Structures are given as C-alpha cells and as structure tokens.
Amino acid sequence: MEAGEAITESRGNAHKLEVVAASLQRGGRAGGIGAVRPVLRDVSFSVRSGEAFGIIGPSGAGKTTLLRLLNGLETPDRGSVLVDGEDVARMDVLDLRRRVGMVFQSPALFPGTVGSNVCYSLAIRGIPDDERECRGLACLGRVGLWDEFWDRSASELSQGEQQRVAIARALVNEPEVLLMDEPTSALDPTSASRILSVVRSLNRDVGVTIVFVTHLMHQAREVCDRALVLVGGRSVEEGHVPGLFEDPRSELTRRFIAGELDAGSGTPGGGPDCGRADCGPAGEGGA
Numbered sequence: 001m002e003a004g005e006a007i008t009e010s011r012g013n014a015h016k017l018e019v020v021a022a023s024l025q026r027g028g029r030a031g032g033i034g035a036v037r038p039v040l041r042d043v044s045f046s047v048r049s050g051e052a053f054g055i056i057g058p059s060g061a062g063k064t065t066l067l068r069l070l071n072g073l074e075t076p077d078r079g080s081v082l083v084d085g086e087d088v089a090r091m092d093v094l095d096l097r098r099r100v101g102m103v104f105q106s107p108a109l110f111p112g113t114v115g116s117n118v119c120y121s122l123a124i125r126g127i128p129d130d131e132r133e134c135r136g137l138a139c140l141g142r143v144g145l146w147d148e149f150w151d152r153s154a155s156e157l158s159q160g161e162q163q164r165v166a167i168a169r170a171l172v173n174e175p176e177v178l179l180m181d182e183p184t185s186a187l188d189p190t191s192a193s194r195i196l197s198v199v200r201s202l203n204r205d206v207g208v209t210i211v212f213v214t215h216l217m218h219q220a221r222e223v224c225d226r227a228l229v230l231v232g233g234r235s236v237e238e239g240h241v242p243g244l245f246e247d248p249r250s251e252l253t254r255r256f257i258a259g260e261l262d263a264g265s266g267t268p269g270g271g272p273d274c275g276r277a278d279c280g281p282a283g284e285g286g287a
C-alpha cells in the first residue's frame with residue numbers, strides 16, 4: 001500500500017495510528033564494517049481511535065523499536081508512520097510528543113518531588129504554577145495516588161508508585177494516545193495489577209487510545225481489544241483478543257502462546273524456522 005492510500009483510508013476509518021510497511025535495520029559501524037541486521041521487516045498495522053491495541057511477542061522481537069516509531073523516537077528506513085493520517089516524519093516533534101505520550105519499562109523519574117516530575121513538561125511550556133498544580137494533582141488522582149504524594153521525594157516511592165507517577169507525568173499533557181512498553185516488568189504482582197487497572201480505566205473511562213507492549217498473554221487479555229504478534233521483526237498475526245489466543249492462525253503465534261519461543265528466538269535471523277510460509281526463514285537478510 002502507498003502512504004497516500006493509507007492517509008485516505010485512515011480518515012475514512014478513524015484510524016488513530018498507522019504503520020505502513022515499516023522496515024528498520026540496526027548495526028553496521030562507520031566505514032561499512034560490521035553486520036547490518038533487520039530489526040523490523042515490512043510491518044504494517046493500524047490502531048483505531050479509542051482502541052487498546054497490544055504488541056506482543058518474545059524478547060528481541062522488535063516490540064520496543066516498533067513502539068518507538070510511533071512517537072518519532074525512531075525513524076523507519078522504509079515505510080511510514082501516521083498519526084491521524086499525518087506522517088510523523090513531517091510533524092512538529094513537540095506537538096507529536098504531547099499528543100502521543102510514552103511510558104517506559106522503567107519509570108526513570110528525575111530527582112525531586114513527585115509534583116515536579118508530574119508537571120515537568122508543563123513547567124517547560126511555561127504553564128503558570130497554579131494551573132500546573134491543578135492539572136498535576138488531577139493526573140495523580142487518575143493513577144490512584146492522593147495529594148499527600150505531591151511533595152514527597154520521587155526516590156522514596158515504591159517501584160509501583162514510581163511507575164504510577166510516570167503514567168501521571170505522561171497524562172499531564174492530555175495525550176490522545178499512550179504508548180506503554182511493558183510498564184509492569186519491574187513490579188510485584190499486586191503493583192502490576194494496579195497498573196493494569198489504571199490502564200484499563202484510562203482507555204475505557206477517559207477514552208485514551210492505548211498501545212500496550214507486553215510478552216505476557218494474561219496482560220494482553222486484560223487490557224487489549226486487538227493485538228499484533230511480532231516475531232523476528234515481522235508481524236505474524238493480528239486479531240481480536242482473546243480470539244487471537246484461543247484460535248491462532250499462525251504457527252508462530254501458537255508456539256509463542258505455548259511458550260516455545262524463548263528470548264533469542266524473537267530476534268530477526270536468530271530464531272527457529274518453523275518451516276511454514278508465515279515463519280520467515282531464519283537469517284533472511286532483506287528487511
């Protein structure tokens with residue numbers, strides 16, 4: 001599909017995000033020395049406005065890289081990424097980051113208070129103190145933390161509380177889309193479950209479009225309406241949840257669900273070749 005066709009289709013179907021035939025290579029040192037490896041290979045999908053969309057697959061599959069394309073932290077070598085039909089490559093980066101927020105695996109808060117973390121981006125935009133505090137406290141409440149947290153040092157919070165502050169920090173810009181990269185991976189089960197319920201509520205009650213990266217099927221079931229299965233940098237299957245897990249069409253999806261794809265197997269060129277057309281030959285060079 002050409003990018004122009006995607007734009008037209010996007011407006012007709014209220015697609016919030018589209019990735020069109022995106023490929024990305026990594027590696028290769030200056031002077032042409034060192035191997036170049038495909039990380040994403042001809043990946044296409046779209047996310048509807050208000051949807052909770054999962055990107056699932058084993059470690060090394062390219063999930064984080066794919067997510068980073070969606071707010072311009074990475075640029076594809078080929079293909080395009082569209083937000084509301086507009087090519088990310090041509091958008092103002094600050095506007096893009098306001099509209100498409102991101103929550104990383106590790107919260108990586110700044111030293112300082114919870115309030116200063118939550119309101120950081122409002123401060124650099126010159127929003128007045130009282131408005132900052134009002135918006136920041138509302139976001140803190142949205143993630144289940146109360147006002148008493150505002151003046152506490154971010155470093156003294158538990159990991160789960162820190163991740164909730166990171167979500168509040170992303171929410172303060174009132175993003176239309178929230179990209180979440182395995183946001184519970186460093187958390188105990190209780191904290192993880194709190195984060196999942198915050199994500200569900202943001203999607204269902206507030207209407208934020210969510211793209212949720214995980215390698216955990218139960219999390220995808222809990223959060224996502226639809227999901228894309230990524231293995232070895234390729235999209236192997238996309239479908240509704242939980243149907244995708246109950247009746248997978250791709251052998252690779254079946255093997256992933258069965259826990260038969262271990263960490264290294266997600267890596268392009270490094271994994272198993274199941275022998276089917278949808279598997280992709282291991283070590284195939286072309287992105």
Ligand SMILES: Nc1ncnc2c1ncn2[C@@H]1O[C@H](COP(=O)(O)OP(=O)(O)O)[C@@H](O)[C@H]1O
Nearest residue numbers: 026027039058059060061062063064065066267
């Ligand atoms: N900055 C980088 N330089 C070189 N290779 C990278 C870089 N980031 C990721 N990769 C490689 O790209 C592949 C996909 O990585 P990633 O997107 O992090 O996968 P996932 O999130 O699914 O675990 C892996 O083989 C990884 O080693």
Ligand SMILES: [Mg+2]
Nearest residue numbers: 063064065181
């Ligand atoms: Mg990752």
